[in-house]
Amino acid sequence: MPLAEPDEKTLLEHARRLDERALSEIHSRYYGEIYRYALYRTGRSEVADDIAGEVFLRLLDALHAGRAPQTTLRGWLFGVASHLVADHFRRAPRESVALDEALAAPGTTSAEAESNLRAREVRAALRRLTPEQQHALALRFGDGLSVEETAQVMGKSVNAVKVLQFRAIAALKRLLNVTEMG
Amino acid sequence: MNDGVLIEALDDCLRAMEAGATLEAVLARHPQLADELRPMLTAVQSVRPMQPLRVPRQSEEASHARFMARARELRRSHSRAARGRWSRFSLVPRLALAVLALALGGFGVVTASTNSLPGDPLYGVKRTVEQAQLSLAPAEARPALEREFEQRRLAETQAVLTQQREVEVEFTGLVQAVIGERWQIAGFTVQVRAGLAGDAGVGDTVKVWGRTRADGLIIAARLEKRAEGGMPAPTPTAEPSATPPAPTTQAPALTATPQITETSRPTAIPPTATPTPGTGVSPAPMNTLPPTPAITNTVSPTMSPPATVAPAPIVTAAPTTSPPTTVAPTSTGDDTETPEPEEIEFEGVVESTGGVWVIGGQTVVVNAQTEFRNNPQTGDWVRVKAWRLTDGTLVARRIEKKN
Numbered sequence: 357m358p359l360a361e362p363d364e365k366t367l368l369e370h371a372r373r374l375d376e377r378a379l380s381e382i383h384s385r386y387y388g389e390i391y392r393y394a395l396y397r398t399g400r401s402e403v404a405d406d407i408a409g410e411v412f413l414r415l416l417d418a419l420h421a422g423r424a425p426q427t428t429l430r431g432w433l434f435g436v437a438s439h440l441v442a443d444h445f446r447r448a449p450r451e452s453v454a455l456d457e458a459l460a461a462p463g464t465t466s467a468e469a470e471s472n473l474r475a476r477e478v479r480a481a482l483r484r485l486t487p488e489q490q491h492a493l494a495l496r497f498g499d500g501l502s503v504e505e506t507a508q509v510m511g512k513s514v515n516a517v518k519v520l521q522f523r524a525i526a527a528l529k530r531l532l533n534v535t536e537m538g
Numbered sequence: 539m540n541d542g543v544l545i546e547a548l549d550d551c552l553r554a555m556e557a558g559a560t561l562e563a564v565l566a567r568h569p570q571l572a573d574e575l576r577p578m579l580t581a582v583q584s585v586r587p588m589q590p591l592r593v594p595r596q597s598e599e600a601s602h603a604r605f606m607a608r609a610r611e612l613r614r615s616h617s618r619a620a621r622g623r624w625s626r627f628s629l630v631p632r633l634a635l636a637v638l639a640l641a642l643g644g645f646g647v648v649t650a651s652t653n654s655l656p657g658d659p660l661y662g663v664k665r666t667v668e669q670a671q672l673s674l675a676p677a678e679a680r681p682a683l684e685r686e687f688e689q690r691r692l693a694e695t696q697a698v699l700t701q702q703r704e705v706e707v708e709f710t711g712l713v714q715a716v717i718g719e720r721w722q723i724a725g726f727t728v729q730v731r732a733g734l735a736g737d738a739g740v741g742d743t744v745k746v747w748g749r750t751r752a753d754g755l756i757i758a759a760r761l762e763k764r765a766e767g768g769m770p771a772p773t774p775t776a777e778p779s780a781t782p783p784a785p786t787t788q789a790p791a792l793t794a795t796p797q798i799t800e801t802s803r804p805t806a807i808p809p810t811a812t813p814t815p816g817t818g819v820s821p822a823p824m825n826t827l828p829p830t831p832a833i834t835n836t837v838s839p840t841m842s843p844p845a846t847v848a849p850a851p852i853v854t855a856a857p858t859t860s861p862p863t864t865v866a867p868t869s870t871g872d873d874t875e876t877p878e879p880e881e882i883e884f885e886g887v888v889e890s891t892g893g894v895w896v897i898g899g900q901t902v903v904v905n906a907q908t909e910f911r912n913n914p915q916t917g918d919w920v921r922v923k924a925w926r927l928t929d930g931t932l933v934a935r936r937i938e939k940k941n
Contacts, residue, residue: 373681374609374612374613376606376609376610376613379605379606379609380602380606383601383602383605383606384598384602387593387598387601387602388593388598391591391593391597391598392590392591392593395591396587396591401594401597404597405594405597405600405601408597408601409597409600409601409604409605412601412605413604413605413608416605416608416609416612419612420612420615474584478584478585482585493585496552497582497585497586497587498587498591500556500590502553502556503549503553518545518546518548518549519545521548521549521552522541522544522545522548522549525548525578525581525582526578528581528582528585529577529578529580529581532581532584
């Protein structure tokens with residue numbers, strides 16, 4: 357029997373009662389996005405795995421304690437993921453520049469090495485952006501969210517996200533020393 | 539240059555590139571800003587993954603298993619807390635109950651009614667007290683109380699069937715199978731006449747009002763589809779999400795992962811399904827779904843090896859103490875040969891256990907013949923050897939925990 361897709365508000369309402377089907381639906385709907393977000397930010401699949409799993413366990417704790425997200429569940433999940441990424445970097449500040457699985461392209465050995473080197477530079481540059489800029493770029497490019505979706509997740513206006521995106525990219529351009537000629 | 543113009547131009551370029559346009563093509567849309575846009579878009583190219591980021595199915599399944607296991611733990615502690623709150627409930631409702639109890643003829647009557655069954659003289663007292671408890675309970679304690687009463691109705695129905703009594707019963711449970719007018723609901727065989735059930739079907743949670751018969755059948759007088767676990771009943775048209783998900787078509791791992799939902803639960807023909815061991819009532823095998831844990835915890839279907847499970851046509855739900863082979867079609871010459879079950883192997887994470895396991899999104903029936911190696915538990919990665927019956931049911935031969 358096909359299941360109608362309940363909207364986020366309905367899901368949240370049932371999730372507050374720890375309804376099994378609602379929780380399962382929430383996990384299947386958002387796990388991929390949260391995993392990709394964490395992978396984009398950290399560059400390591402095992403860290404992304406830990407962070408994504410932890411985000412959902414924290415959701416359960418919040419629901420159980422009556423601190424369930426009130427407005428946007430998706431935004432809440434990304435927010436927790438963002439905090440966990442920050443915690444990860446606080447614990448292991450230099451760890452994630454060693455290997456990058458999110459940005460490196462497959463290729464020959466030398467191409468791979470070159471690619472890894474470039475990816476390391478890019479990741480270092482990303483880490484120097486403000487936390488909000490990093491969050492926005494991860495949503496836009498790691499998860500492929502539109503500006504409108506990013507605005508909804510971040511609780512900002514579309515124009516504010518456009519400005520944030522512009523400033524993040526401009527900063528990135530400077531940090532990567534991309535010339536006018538590209 | 540005005541930043542506002544550049545911000546809009548950059549956004550326009552990014553949208554066009556996301557739609558598949560090349561760098562040169564998008565720059566051509568803004569020739570006067572091309573020199574400023576080019577390095578920015580080049581920077582974007584370096585931070586945009588070469589391919590959509592892949593979500594490993596194993597990660598998602600393991601997380602799902604942990605998540606659901608933790609949810610079950612919390613639900614249990616929630617129920618205990620609710621019961622605790624009830625027991626420490628404030629004086630006013632307690633006094634109200636006491637008054638009610640006295641009005642009903644004293645504490646002795648209420649106590650005596652506790653173990654009464656449908657048809658007993660004191661059964662009405664028991665239900666009245668329950669109603670009073672429900673109406674006086676604080677809102678947060680009500681769901682747990684309702685679940686408790688639903689469990690009581692199931693136990694009572696089982697008890698009167700065991701005693702071969704013919705009385706009015708009501709209970710709520712999952713529709714596990716439908717064959718003609720014979721329905722398997724919460725482990726009971728129920729006769730549901732055509733048109734009584736509306737659009738309810740296999741996988742739905744329903745409330746049944748009916749009458750038990752000495753032969754173990756329940757004749758439904760009324761049947762109502764319920765929202766399972768409080769979820770709204772599925773509707774044919776999906777309501778648009780308030781926050782539409784990101785374009786996940788590029789992430790097949792997310793959308794292709796089977797979930798434990800009605801849509802992926804196979805209808806199954808377990809070898810035998812007895813409502814409760816020792817009752818002497820063994821409904822014939824039917825197309826079934828695993829029982830809903832919240833309601834049918836007390837129901838533990840027993841299974842025979844699949845070799846004995848020839849898909850028997852259900853012509854009667856009269857109780858039988860014989861194994862299902864006795865009702866399997868014998869070779870009469872005009873019947874087609876019973877297909878052999880196929881043996882398969884697969885690996886996955888154990889998402890839930892019980893009479894029916896969910897492993898890697900697949901529902902697997904276990905029985906007394908299933909061999910368990912290395913004590914597999916929820917969350918473990920296991921290798922499964924199973925028979926796939928002709929209807930798709932998987933019956934586990936062996937479940938082995940892998941390192």
